Amino acid sequence: MTPDADLLKLAAKGNEPAFVSLYQRHQGPLFRFTLHMSGQVETAEEIVQEIFLSLLTDSRNFVPGKGTLQGYLIGIARNMLRTRLRQNQRFVSDASEPVSPHSELFDALSKQQDLQDLRSAILSLPPNYREVVVLCDIEGLDYSQTASHLACPVGTVRSRLHRARAVLSAKMQKRIRCSA
Amino acid sequence: MNENTDLLDQFRCLASTQPREAGPYLEQKLTAAFRARHPQRIRRISLYTAAAALAAMALIAFLLYPKPQPPPRFEYVYSAPGFIPLPYAESGVPLESVVVMRVQMRRDQLSSLGVTAPAAAESAKISADILVGQDGVPRAVRFVQ
Numbered sequence: 306m307t308p309d310a311d312l313l314k315l316a317a318k319g320n321e322p323a324f325v326s327l328y329q330r331h332q333g334p335l336f337r338f339t340l341h342m343s344g345q346v347e348t349a350e351e352i353v354q355e356i357f358l359s360l361l362t363d364s365r366n367f368v369p370g371k372g373t374l375q376g377y378l379i380g381i382a383r384n385m386l387r388t389r390l391r392q393n394q395r396f397v398s399d400a401s402e403p404v405s406p407h408s409e410l411f412d413a414l415s416k417q418q419d420l421q422d423l424r425s426a427i428l429s430l431p432p433n434y435r436e437v438v439v440l441c442d443i444e445g446l447d448y449s450q451t452a453s454h455l456a457c458p459v460g461t462v463r464s465r466l467h468r469a470r471a472v473l474s475a476k477m478q479k480r481i482r483c484s485a
Numbered sequence: 486m487n488e489n490t491d492l493l494d495q496f497r498c499l500a501s502t503q504p505r506e507a508g509p510y511l512e513q514k515l516t517a518a519f520r521a522r523h524p525q526r527i528r529r530i531s532l533y534t535a536a537a538a539l540a541a542m543a544l545i546a547f548l549l550y551p552k553p554q555p556p557p558r559f560e561y562v563y564s565a566p567g568f569i570p571l572p573y574a575e576s577g578v579p580l581e582s583v584v585v586m587r588v589q590m591r592r593d594q595l596s597s598l599g600v601t602a603p604a605a606a607e608s609a610k611i612s613a614d615i616l617v618g619q620d621g622v623p624r625a626v627r628f629v630q
Contacts, residue, residue, distance in 0.1 A: 319523035321516065328512060336507040337500075350507050357515050361522055420502060423495050442496040474492055 309374035313364050327374075328357055334444065335378055341439040342386050344428045352385045376454045383436065383455075390432065426476040434469035437462050442470075568616055568625035572599040582619045587612065587629065600626050 307326070315323035332353055340349035356378055367377045427438055440451040441462070448466075452459045589610040592602045602611055612629035 316519075321519055321523075324519050325512070325516060328515060332511070333506045337503070337505065340503060346504060350511055353507050354511055354515065358518060361515075361519060416498075419495065420499050423499055438496075442493065443500045445500075470489060470492060474489070477492070477495075 308369075310367075310369040313360070313367065313374065316360070317364050324361075327360070331375055331378055332357075334375060335382055337444060338379060338439055339382050339386065341427065341443050342382075342432070342435055343389070344424060348389065352382055352389075355385060356381050372453055372456075376456075379440075379454045380456065383432075387432065422477065423473070426473050429476070430469055430472060434465050434472070437465045438469045438473070441466055567627040568614075569600060569627065570625050571623055574618075574622055574624045578618065578620045578622070580618050580624065583624070584617045586615045586617060588615055589613075595626070598623070598626065603628055 307323075309327065309330070312323045312327045312330075316327060335356060336349050336353050339352045340346060343349055343352070359381065360378075367374060371377075427435060430438065436455055437451060440446045440454060441448065446454070448459045448462045452462045455462065590613055591610060595602045595611060595613070614627040614629060615623045616625040616627070618624050
């Protein structure tokens with residue numbers, strides 16, 4: 306597999322297949338990160354688009370020795386999300402929830418409601434807690450990968466994740482008590 | 486512990502219900518943006534390719550087609566007995582018709598033509614036949630005994 310840095314150089318020289326390879330390699334994780342951080346498909350796609358457009362205009366900001374391209378792209382995504390968060394104050398969960406084919410069944414509805422509540426609970430977390438939940442618990446990255454992407458120590462990732470899970474558990478328990 | 490396990494299960498479930506990738510139209514939009522950004526390069530590359538192809542064709546044509554042979558120069562002069570070709574007279578004009586003129590020349594005048602007079606000729610004037618081409622350029626000289 307061609308290293309990201311080589312593909313980036315080729316893309317900067319006008320090699321379209323190299324650019325497409327980079328996109329196909331990184332758009333998935335980037336999209337999922339931005340989706341879970343923003344709760345909106347449109348926002349996630351807009352940010353992914355902006356990130357790759359910024360790669361087109363200037364890819365020299367990425368220094369291969371300093372980390373992975375994915376970490377660099379996640380870093381750009383975080384900055385863009387923060388800017389949008391400041392503008393919108395709070396992301397609102399997307400209403401276009403995928404409809405289950407058995408949505409008429411009570412348990413399917415209940416399960417969907419649980420997931421909707423979890424999404425809302427995640428979106429209500431402070432961004433630095435939300436990031437570790439998205440990367441570790443939803444994307445399945447390990448602590449060191451997450452720390453590398455977020456440019457912080459592994460210990461910070463652990464502690465943020467511990468607190469974030471505690472907050473989420475409390476929220477979910479509270480919801481169960483309220484609905485009971 | 487149980488709460489954490491439930492939560493992790495829910496995370497997994499949440500991940501599986503969400504779209505995994507951006508829509509295919511996004512790749513098309515970005516590819517279009519990429520092409521819009523690099524059109525000149527693509528055009529320049531095709532120009533270079535066309536120029537290289539033309540150069541290659543010209544080279545092949547040059548190598549394959551027989552070159553026109555230059556007309557033999559001084560052949561007429563050499564065939565005439567006793568004539569010495571003048572060193573500066575290679576005018577490039579083929580020799581088609583000639584005129585031979587008998588002249589009396591001094592040794593130094595002969596030297597200025599680049600021809601050394603025979604050692605025997607000690608007299609002040611030397612008789613010589615000058616072979617002049619149709620362009621008026623003297624091509625060769627012959628000493629008259």
